[in-house]
Amino acid sequence: MEQKMNKKLIILTVLITFAITATVFFGVGKFMGINSSHGRITDGAGQDQTQKKDSKEKKIIYWQAPMNPTEIYDEPGQSKMGMDLVPVYEDAAEEDSKSSERKIVYWKAPMNPTEIYDEPGQSKMGMDLVPVYEDELVGGVDIRIDPVVEQNMGLKMEKVEKGPLHHTITTYGHVTIDETRTGIVSQKTGGWIEKLYADYTGFFVNKGDPLYDIYSPSLLASQEEYLSAFKNYQRSKTSLNKEILASARKRLGYFDIANKEISAIEKSGKVKKALTVRSPFTGVITKKNIIEGEFAKPGASLFTISDLSRIWVEAHIFEYEQNLISVGQEVEMTLSYTPQKIYKGKISYIFPYLQQKTRDVIIRIDFENKNDELKPDMYARIKINTGINKEGISIPSEAVIFSGEKKIVFVARGNGKFTPREIQTGIYLEGDRVEILSGLAFDDQVVISGQFLLDSESKLKEAIQKMLDAKSAPKTPRKQEKQGKDDDFFKDME
Numbered sequence: 001m002e003q004k005m006n007k008k009l010i011i012l013t014v015l016i017t018f019a020i021t022a023t024v025f026f027g028v029g030k031f032m033g034i035n036s037s038h039g040r041i042t043d044g045a046g047q048d049q050t051q052k053k054d055s056k057e058k059k060i061i062y063w064q065a066p067m068n069p070t071e072i073y074d075e076p077g078q079s080k081m082g083m084d085l086v087p088v089y090e091d092a093a094e095e096d097s098k099s100s101e102r103k104i105v106y107w108k109a110p111m112n113p114t115e116i117y118d119e120p121g122q123s124k125m126g127m128d129l130v131p132v133y134e135d136e137l138v139g140g141v142d143i144r145i146d147p148v149v150e151q152n153m154g155l156k157m158e159k160v161e162k163g164p165l166h167h168t169i170t171t172y173g174h175v176t177i178d179e180t181r182t183g184i185v186s187q188k189t190g191g192w193i194e195k196l197y198a199d200y201t202g203f204f205v206n207k208g209d210p211l212y213d214i215y216s217p218s219l220l221a222s223q224e225e226y227l228s229a230f231k232n233y234q235r236s237k238t239s240l241n242k243e244i245l246a247s248a249r250k251r252l253g254y255f256d257i258a259n260k261e262i263s264a265i266e267k268s269g270k271v272k273k274a275l276t277v278r279s280p281f282t283g284v285i286t287k288k289n290i291i292e293g294e295f296a297k298p299g300a301s302l303f304t305i306s307d308l309s310r311i312w313v314e315a316h317i318f319e320y321e322q323n324l325i326s327v328g329q330e331v332e333m334t335l336s337y338t339p340q341k342i343y344k345g346k347i348s349y350i351f352p353y354l355q356q357k358t359r360d361v362i363i364r365i366d367f368e369n370k371n372d373e374l375k376p377d378m379y380a381r382i383k384i385n386t387g388i389n390k391e392g393i394s395i396p397s398e399a400v401i402f403s404g405e406k407k408i409v410f411v412a413r414g415n416g417k418f419t420p421r422e423i424q425t426g427i428y429l430e431g432d433r434v435e436i437l438s439g440l441a442f443d444d445q446v447v448i449s450g451q452f453l454l455d456s457e458s459k460l461k462e463a464i465q466k467m468l469d470a471k472s473a474p475k476t477p478r479k480q481e482k483q484g485k486d487d488d489f490f491k492d493m494e
Contacts, residue, residue: 060087104131106441116393118442132438143454145416156449157412158396162442165392165435167427169324169384173315173333173365175374181307183281187296188255191216194274196292198285198303205279208258211303213274214296222251223271230266256280283307286376311374313345313365315382319354322361324386324427326350331365332383335374343367343374347384388427393441397434399448400425401455410454412445418454 065071065079066086076085109115109123110130120129145153195213198205205211226248233241252262258278265272287304290296313333317325325347333343349364365382367374400423401408407425410418423439440446447454 060089062088064088104133105444106132108132108438116438116441143418145418145454147416153450153453155412155447155451155454157445158399158448160393160395160436160440160442160444160446161433162393163391165388165390165394165427165429167324167386167388168430169317169321169382169386171315171317171382171384173313173380173382175376175378175380176312176314177286177306177308177376178310178312178366181283181310182286183283183305184301185211185256185277185280185303185305186299186301187214188298189216189218190296190298191219192295193290193292196290198279198288199292201285201288203285203288205283205285205305207279207282208260209279210276211279212290212292213276215274216255219252219255219257219275220271220273222248222255223265223275226252226262227265227269227271231269279305281305281307308369308372308374308376311367311369311376312348313367313374313380313382314362315365315380315384316355316358316360316362317384318360322350324388325363325384329384332385333365333367333380334383335378335380338373392426393436394429394433395436395440395446396448397428397432399446399451400434401451403455408455409440410447410451411440412447418447420455 063073063076063085065081066083071079073085076087079085107117107120107129109117109125110127111125112123115123117129120131123129145155191214193212194215197210197212226245229241229245229248233245249262253259255275256277257275260278261272261275283305284307285303286306288302289300290302296302315331327347327350329347331345331347333345334341335343345365345367347363348366351362351364354361395409399409401410407423408420409423411421412418421439424437426435426437428434
């Protein structure tokens with residue numbers, strides 16, 4: 001009995017010792033754990049509390065790789081580079097804005113959407129203005145960017161301006177010859193050029209100046225015929241002889257023989273071997289196709305003479321600018337070698353078709369050129385004042401993003417938030433600005449630099465949101481197919 005009692009005492013002592021040891025270790029561990037957790041709260045300056053608070057306020061949409069934002073996951077883990085994934089939270093401000101009342105951006109006339117106002121009232125036609133809400137203008141998904149990232153991206157903003165809109169078409173043109181003041185001297189009968197007076201291109205001639213002397217057997221025969229008729233008329237001034245003389249004189253005139261040459265034949269009473277052909281008009285020889293001693297075939301073009309006292313300038317405008325110009329409109333022109341001098345002319349003709357390669361329209365402008373300052377084939381800078389002077393709003397044209405058939409700008413809403421807006425543009429203005437017909441209001445801040453990065457981020461966010469919505473959407477169960485005879489057969493077999 002004593003031995004059994006001793007064994008029980010030994011076992012009881014061991015159990016008590018083990019219990020005391022366990023209690024001591026548990027107390028020390030708990031004490032260390034409290035201190036360590038307390039240290040984390042103290043050292044993190046409320047970081048854990050902030051994270052818990054943020055996790056309650058914000059909802060995790062997805063997880064992404066820290067070095068590659070396009071690497072997206074549904075659950076936490078590690079990226080392909082072995083780095084911990086970063087949660088992307090749903091913006092609480094966006095949820096508040098969605099749940100709040102709709103925001104009015106501007107007011108417009110019901111019969112004219114381009115008539116925009118900042119406050120409610122009546123239009124020019126006396127009708128109540130219609131509000132335009134922000135959600136009607138959104139062209140994508142809102143994004144939020146950290147101020148540091150915004151600075152690194154080089155984002156620049158500019159306010160929407162309101163005021164008079166002046167539109168001037170600025171384009172280029174080239175000086176060309178007035179085709180209505182250009183003529184060709186051609187030979188009516190075959191012959192040899194005995195002497196060439198206008199012997200180089202660019203030679204200036206007045207009307208009646210000699211161009212060349214030509215020897216032609218046909219002209220010799222016509223001279224003899226005229227001399228015979230002239231002598232017969234001198235002997236007997238009958239009506240018949242007068243008609244024959246007039247007919248012979250017309251024949252010489254048909255060969256471009258001037259009256260001065262015919263009078264010389266009458267005075268001398270002799271036939272001339274070579275007759276002189278004179279210039280039919282004043283101008284500059286722009287083409288010369290004959291040399292002295294050469295045989296000129298009948299119908300050959302020997303000279304092209306152009307009057308450069310008035311010239312044309314052919315300017316190019318875009319297709320959408322056609323309705324802004326008209327015949328008779330005043331135009332200003334400057335040249336590179338006289339940039340301070342302004343030449344003024346008027347539009348005389350608008351081509352009825354487009355140029356196939358350049359897809360633009362040519363307009364013709366008339367300019368006086370008394371001092372020969374304007375020379376053919378010169379390049380010129382053209383300014384056309386379209387006469388448009390109206391009130392409206394405008395933004396820099398560089399702010400507009402062309403996304404397919406849409407035109408989008410990004411509006412800065414403060415605190416790093418940017419909203420894409422779909423807009424309608426009007427005419428392009430001076431200073432690389434464009435008129436805004438709808439989509440923006442006065443004093444809106446639009447992004448003019450770095451907006452393409454915002455557009456990429458917005459499209460990426462929109463695509464991710466669609467993907468997540470598709471995953472979270474409840475799947476519709478497939479309708480159970482009707483059991484046929486075969487199914488009944490196998491069911492009976494079971």
